[in-house]
Amino acid sequence: MQIIEPAxxxxxxxxxLTALWERSVRATHTFLSDTDRAAIALExxxxxxxxxxxxxxxxxxxxxxxxxxxxxxxxxxxxxxxAARGQGVGGTLLRYGVRRWQLxxxxxxxxxxxxxxxxxxxxxxxxxxxxxxxxxxxxxxxYMRRADENTAQLPAATGSDCCGD
Numbered sequence: 001m002q003i004i005e006p007a008x009x010x011x012x013x014x015x016x017l018t019a020l021w022e023r024s025v026r027a028t029h030t031f032l033s034d035t036d037r038a039a040i041a042l043e044x045x046x047x048x049x050x051x052x053x054x055x056x057x058x059x060x061x062x063x064x065x066x067x068x069x070x071x072x073x074x075x076x077x078x079x080x081x082x083a084a085r086g087q088g089v090g091g092t093l094l095r096y097g098v099r100r101w102q103l104x105x106x107x108x109x110x111x112x113x114x115x116x117x118x119x120x121x122x123x124x125x126x127x128x129x130x131x132x133x134x135x136x137x138x139x140x141x142x143y144m145r146r147a148d149e150n151t152a153q154l155p156a157a158t159g160s161d162c163c164g165d
Contacts, residue, residue, distance in 0.1 A: 001065060001089065003096050004056050009049055017056070017067055018044045024066075024079040031111040031139070043135075051076050053101050057089050065089045070097055075106035094122055103146065109133070110140040123147050 006013060021044050025037055032040070048054070051069035057080075059065055066080035066089050075097060080089050097103040106124060108115050124144040133139045 001060070001092060002058050003093065004058060006054060006056060009054065014045050014048050016064060017048050020064055020067065020081055021048075021077075021079050023082055027082040027085070028112055028114060029109065031109070036137070036139075047077065053097075055093060055096055055100075057084075057093055066093060068093045068097055070101045070103055073102050073104045075103050078106075090118060091122065098146065105143070105145050107134075107141050107143050110142050116142060119144055 018041070022037075022041060025032065025040075029037070048069065051071055053070040054067065055069075056067045057065040064081060065084040065087075066078070068078040069076045075094070078090060078093060094103070106119060108119055110116065110129065123146055125147050126142050127145050128143045130141045130143070131138070133141055
């Protein structure tokens with residue numbers, strides 16, 4: 001696997017990443033209705049074009065495995081092809097972001113239990129919770145922060161944090 005930071009984000013690449021986003025969300029965001037997913041999908045190309053930092057995970061055979069985007073030490077997005085889940089791609093991307101971009105914070109849908117568990121395992125702890133997403137939609141968010149500079153490679157400590165699910 002190789003992590004690439006695309007120098008240019010052309011419309012074809014945005015379309016490919018948006019299609020991966022769609023596959024990923026269908027597999028992981030089961031709490032979204034088709035209508036909700038379609039509405040959010042309209043925002044994805046603009047978000048991909050605008051995010052200051054973008055990294056793409058590519059397999060040795062050239063297959064797209066996943067991507068992440070960040071802004072000002074905040075993980076804005078991390079999505080994996082469903083076939084790449086559980087293969088270490090998410091952890092590799094996140095560790096890359098922590099090292100390269102000094103990622104400290106992220107926001108995750110509370111109802112995406114696998115993602116919440118993944119980020120906790122990667123050393124992020126919940127700071128607060130909101131009942132809506134940033135656009136005011138009724139999807140609760142968990143705001144998480146990296147516990148310290150070493151935790152991106154270690155499992156999170158056991159115990160409760162502020163927000164549960």
